[in-house]
Every structure is written in structure tokens, then in C-alpha cells.
Amino acid sequence: MANTRTVTVINGDGIGPEVSAATIRVLEALKVPLEFEFKDAGTEVVAKFNTNLPDETVEAVLRSGVALKGPTGTVVGRGLPSANVGLRKRLDLYSSLRPVKSVPNVKTRYENVDLVVVRENTEDLYAGLEHIVVPGVVEAIKVITEKASTRIARFAFEYAKKNGRKRVSAVHKANIMKLSDGLFLDCCRKVSREYPEITFDDVIIDNLCMQLVKDPTRFDVMVMENLYGDIVSDLCAGMVGGLGMVPGANIGERTAVFEAVHGTAPDIAGKGIANPTALMMSAVMMLEWLDLKEEAQRMANAIQKVYGGESKVRTGDLGGSATTAEFTNAIIAAL
Structure with a gap:
């Protein structure tokens, strides 16, 4: 062939x-x-x-x-x-x-669900960087980098642009993890300025979960860190069977x-x-x-x-x- x-x-x-x-x-x-x-x-x-x-x-x-x-x-x-x-x-x-x-x-329970979850796939807590400090105490390391955050944000906006999507929402917990999630959010905001035709907003992860189960149609493309993405993508799958x-x-x-x-x-x-x-x-x-x-x-x-x-x-x-x-x-x- x-x-x-x-x-x-x-x-x-x-x-x-x-x-x-x-x-x-x-x-x-x-x-x-x-x-x-x-x-x-x-x-x-x-x-x-x-x-x-x-x-x-x-x-x-x-x-x-x-x-x-x-x-x-x-x-x-x-x-x-x-x-x-x-x-x-x-x-x-x-x-x-x-x-x-x-x-x-x-x-x-839901009709007309049409969402896209874009999840950074290489770092964050999900990377499994953890060790025992002393017996009974385990430390897990959350690594967020400007390079990876910018790369995944650009992927999300490019996907939205190529597929006629109108909105990209950055999902984070920057109100608490001000440095790590703050860096991720800042990278998403910077990339969003390159795509003025696409609406950009951000939403805190726990609020996102509540809003999704209330009305999943309010979201379009959602971009997020690794662990959040693993959880949210399964939550969304439950909405369609x-x-x-x-x-x-x-x-x-x-x-x-x-x-x-x-x-x-x-x-x-x-x-x-x-x-x-x-x-x-x-x-x-x-x-x-x-x-x-x-x-x-x-x-x-x-x-x-x-x-x-x-x-x-x-x-x-x-x-x-x-x-x-x-x-x-x-x-x-x-x-």
C-alpha cells in the first residue's frame, strides 16, 4: 500500500x-x-x-x-x-x-455537553515526585515551570482557534498556591493576549467543579495543570455516560x-x-x-x-x- x-x-x-x-x-x-x-x-x-x-x-x-x-x-x-x-x-x-x-x-443527567479538557501532562503533583522524610512523614513535590505552562496554554488556544472554539478558561488554585498556580495562571494570561479573538477567563478549581455540575454548557475549552486535569476530565466524562x-x-x-x-x-x-x-x-x-x-x-x-x-x-x-x-x-x- x-x-x-x-x-x-x-x-x-x-x-x-x-x-x-x-x-x-x-x-x-x-x-x-x-x-x-x-x-x-x-x-x-x-x-x-x-x-x-x-x-x-x-x-x-x-x-x-x-x-x-x-x-x-x-x-x-x-x-x-x-x-x-x-x-x-x-x-x-x-x-x-x-x-x-x-x-x-x-x-x-445533562444534554448538549460539548467540552474540551486540555491538561498539562508532564509535571505538577501528578508527576509522582515524592519521598519519605522520616517514618510517617511523606513529602510530595509540586513542580510548575514557565516553559510547560506557556506550552500548554498555547496548545489550548491553538486548539480553540483551529476548531472554532470561542472561549478558553484557565483552571487553577492561585488564591492559595500563589507561586506555583500563580505562575501557571500568569503564563495563561500572557498567551491569551496573542489570541484577542478568543475570550479568556480563569476559574478556581473547586468553583469549576461546582459550576460544571450546575451547568456544563457555560464552559468550552478548559486548560489546567496535571492533577486537576486528571480529576476534571473524569468528572466531565461522567456527564456524557x-x-x-x-x-x-x-x-x-x-x-x-x-x-x-x-x-x-x-x-x-x-x-x-x-x-x-x-x-x-x-x-x-x-x-x-x-x-x-x-x-x-x-x-x-x-x-x-x-x-x-x-x-x-x-x-x-x-x-x-x-x-x-x-x-x-x-x-x-x-x-
Whole structure:
């Protein structure tokens, strides 16, 4: 196939291999000029590699420049550092991009949600810089830099400009963390002056959470530090049906990883009933990033058709009885 691009596929843990296989079936049905190279990451490969993020996986993504990734597990409170965090650090995937939009016929408490969470991905408390000072006392280090804050602010404004968005809101806690969050907010304000056509405001993180659950339609693009972004992006996902209904991307200067942001769901792994929608939506974002816009639109339209029409094909998490394969067949038929 002429001009074929290699995509590194990281199946991940739990239901990861199932949703990855389903998504690749759709991409192959689209006849996209892509070939897939499979690499390992996650808790299930630790015994084989003595790490949850093998060097060969990172090197493969560096070569291909793009990866499609299923969910990977992280043990709570002990064990190895997160493979997700490690991948973002080693590839300098500085921007986490999470569009959150209502899906037709998926009933939630909210309607017409259309938000974008832009999350700085490389520093802040989420970077996991912590140590024991003395037994019983742990110190976690929050690092905020002008470089990273300016870079993520510019990413948010560029995204808004390219996608016809009207407002960018900087999210912070600068009333308390006057130096760290104050630096982040100051960088956002400086960048905003370069985009006079886009409305800029700022909102304190706790107030944002209250305002979101009151009326999510008042926000558009929200840019924030790493830990706030992790929490707010999941909160927003809950407004449209959960993490199984939203895509995610981690984007750097030359490399991008598109992933399902939900968990590994070990309770249903191997049963063939997982919902692959999130990873399929992430694949749409990947096609757009690869400038395969026609194919991206066809895949997006097929997902919308299955959810928006009279189709009753739904997986168990949405009250249906369709298997992963049956849902995937419906998407392929809708192409």
C-alpha cells in the first residue's frame, strides 16, 4: 500500500486486547493506509520484562510517531510507577486532550455537553515526585515551570482557534498556591493576549467543579495543570455516560498516543462484552492527527449512526446485550 504509515499498538491490560482488536477491525474495514506493529506495556507484562514499560515499546513509538493504546493497570499504593505516566514523560507528551461531548441516545443527567479538557501532562503533583522524610512523614513535590505552562496554554488556544472554539478558561488554585498556580495562571494570561479573538477567563478549581455540575454548557475549552486535569476530565466524562464514551490523546511535538482513558475492567476481561467505543473514538482523533480527515469523518459518522439512529445495538454497560464483536459489526456495517 502506497504511503503506508506504521501505528504502534499497545493492547494493555484487562479488556485492552479486546477493545484494541475491535478498533483495528474498523480501521481495516476503512482501508486506511496504516499497518500495525504490536508492543507491550502494563501490569500483565511485568513478569516477562521486569517492567511495565519496556524500552522496546518506547523506541517503537518514537520510530512510528503514533500509537493506539488500550488501558493499562496500575497497582494502588505500591508497586511500579504508572506505565501511562512513564510513557508521557519519556515521549514528552506534554498535552492531554480530552474532548467530552454528549452521545446520541445515551441518557445522562445533562444534554448538549460539548467540552474540551486540555491538561498539562508532564509535571505538577501528578508527576509522582515524592519521598519519605522520616517514618510517617511523606513529602510530595509540586513542580510548575514557565516553559510547560506557556506550552500548554498555547496548545489550548491553538486548539480553540483551529476548531472554532470561542472561549478558553484557565483552571487553577492561585488564591492559595500563589507561586506555583500563580505562575501557571500568569503564563495563561500572557498567551491569551496573542489570541484577542478568543475570550479568556480563569476559574478556581473547586468553583469549576461546582459550576460544571450546575451547568456544563457555560464552559468550552478548559486548560489546567496535571492533577486537576486528571480529576476534571473524569468528572466531565461522567456527564456524557462515563469513561467508556470519551476519547483521549496525549500529544507531543512529534509523537502522539491515542488511548482509551477508562480502566482495564478485569471483572469482564476475556468475556467478549467490553464496550470499544472510547478507543474507537480515540482512533478517530488519531486519523485526524494523521491528516486522514475523510477516513476520520467516516468512522465518526458510523459511530454516530449506530448510537443516533434506530439501532438497538448496545453493550451491557449501556443496558444492551451486544457483545464486543456484535457492536463492532454494527459500526462496520454503518461505514
